[in-house]
Amino acid sequence: MSDSVLVLNAGSSSIKFGLFDIAPAEPKLQCRGLLDEQEKVPRIVMSDASGRQLFERRRPSGTSEDNGLFSDVFAWIEDYLAGGKLAAVGHRIVHGGRAFYRPVVITGQAIAALEALTPLAPLHQPRCLAPVRAVQSLRPQLTQIACFDTAFHHGLAPPASRFAIPRHFEERGIRRYGFHGLSFEYVASQLAAIAPQWADKRVVVAHLGNGASLCALQKGNSVDTTMGLTPLDGLVMGTRCGTIDPGVLLYLLQEERMSVDDVQHLLYEGSGLLGVSGLSADMRALLASQKPEAREAVDLFTFRVAAEVAVMANTLAGLDGLVFTGGIGEHAADIRQRVCDRLSWLGVSIDTAANAQGEQRIAAKGSPVDVLVIPTNEEVSIARHCRSLLRTGR
Ligand SMILES: Nc1ncnc2c1ncn2[C@@H]1O[C@H](COP(=O)(O)OP(=O)(O)O)[C@@H](O)[C@H]1O
Numbered sequence: 365m366s367d368s369v370l371v372l373n374a375g376s377s378s379i380k381f382g383l384f385d386i387a388p389a390e391p392k393l394q395c396r397g398l399l400d401e402q403e404k405v406p407r408i409v410m411s412d413a414s415g416r417q418l419f420e421r422r423r424p425s426g427t428s429e430d431n432g433l434f435s436d437v438f439a440w441i442e443d444y445l446a447g448g449k450l451a452a453v454g455h456r457i458v459h460g461g462r463a464f465y466r467p468v469v470i471t472g473q474a475i476a477a478l479e480a481l482t483p484l485a486p487l488h489q490p491r492c493l494a495p496v497r498a499v500q501s502l503r504p505q506l507t508q509i510a511c512f513d514t515a516f517h518h519g520l521a522p523p524a525s526r527f528a529i530p531r532h533f534e535e536r537g538i539r540r541y542g543f544h545g546l547s548f549e550y551v552a553s554q555l556a557a558i559a560p561q562w563a564d565k566r567v568v569v570a571h572l573g574n575g576a577s578l579c580a581l582q583k584g585n586s587v588d589t590t591m592g593l594t595p596l597d598g599l600v601m602g603t604r605c606g607t608i609d610p611g612v613l614l615y616l617l618q619e620e621r622m623s624v625d626d627v628q629h630l631l632y633e634g635s636g637l638l639g640v641s642g643l644s645a646d647m648r649a650l651l652a653s654q655k656p657e658a659r660e661a662v663d664l665f666t667f668r669v670a671a672e673v674a675v676m677a678n679t680l681a682g683l684d685g686l687v688f689t690g691g692i693g694e695h696a697a698d699i700r701q702r703v704c705d706r707l708s709w710l711g712v713s714i715d716t717a718a719n720a721q722g723e724q725r726i727a728a729k730g731s732p733v734d735v736l737v738i739p740t741n742e743e744v745s746i747a748r749h750c751r752s753l754l755r756t757g758r
């Protein structure tokens with residue numbers, strides 16, 4: 365019987381599940397699941413690798429406590445494995461801070477240290493740690509492994525890693541960390557699989573989902589990214605403002621007399637596409653709307669993506685490739701077209717038909733910058749890390 369790992373990827377709008385066989389060198393997907401929080405009645409649906417639905421369970425209404433739900437999922441998985449061993453549960457943890465920059469086996473001490481990072485990712489850290497606790501209480505003997513969104517950016521160096529504030533703050537950990545690393549790492553591995561020469565190219569990866577950030581890749585490593593100390597920085601997101609004049613915060617606190625909690629809520633949960641459109645955080649709803657505010661929100665989104673691609677190209681001293689990924693990057697051809705139109709001055713030109721059909725390579729013939737769409741898979745990144753940690757201790 366071979367070993368399996370269950371991967372839990374808690375994002376800001378969903379929890380994605382993946383069960384992987386880790387006997388082969390490359391973990392093999394056995395089945396996957398989704399708990400979509402944007403649905404009216406959230407439910408877990410598990411399907412096999414080909415998409416055939418195998419299991420469905422609704423979250424009981426009026427609760428956000430998922431132990432009952434996870435208990436059902438575990439019972440189902442153990443039945444599904446029919447005697448095969450569940451070797452570990454691997455988790456996406458959004459913030460690793462200074463102490464966690466490679467995957468680790470989760471201990472009580474690690475949970476406390478990760479919980480202390482909640483102010484640096486208030487929307488995510490509690491959502492990532494809740495499943496860890498649920499598994500701990502349901503299956504206390506089961507190994508749990510934390511894989512960090514920040515780890516891929518661990519090598520970020522000055523000037524890209526630095527804020528222009530007095531240096532003693534950096535010594536206290538106030539620096540740019542970057543996020544979505546498990547996604548960027550997966551995309552980098554896919555690029556290397558498509559063609560080894562990608563390793564020598566200057567590439568910007570645009571992870572555009574409910575949260576969104578860019579990563580500048582050089583030799584497959586992150587050399588710059590748009591998120592900073594927190595996942596609030598950089599691009600306009602579903603409900604987050606992205607880069608903002610820090611004077612706005614001071615003004616809200618001092619002159620509008622908002623509380624710190626209210627400012628936090630405004631910037632993390634009431635801004636971005638939702639705040640500007642007054643309609644929705646969901647790009648699908650905005651693209652379908654005729655409201656001028658919805659159009660303006662979409663325009664601001666694409667304007668800022670293009671502007672930050674130029675910032676990343678500055679770090680890379682040029683641009684050879686642009687890759688779109690994440691829910692919006694993979695599915696919204698219209699957004700890709702608008703971003704690329706804004707970047708024509710940088711040599712970005714796409715084939716309208718290839719883009720509309722969602723092909724992998726969407727650059728126009730002769731475009732100096734290659735443009736690709738690569739569906740991300742953070743669950744595979746986590747499964748690879750779990751396999752490596754379980755087999756080699758690293
Ligand atoms: N066909 C589509 N067109 C435009 N946007 C889409 C489409 N499908 C998904 N999206 C967007 O992708 C977002 C979710 O992206 P995803 O990367 O799955 O999110 P998360 O950050 O929760 O992992 C949704 O909020 C929605 O705005």
Ligand SMILES: CC(=O)OP(=O)(O)O
Pocket residue numbers: 374375376377458488513543544573574575576595
């Ligand atoms: C870090 C982050 O923004 O994650 P998500 O896209 O899942 O919100």
Ligand SMILES: [Mg+2]
Pocket residue numbers: 375376573574
């Ligand atoms: Mg995500």
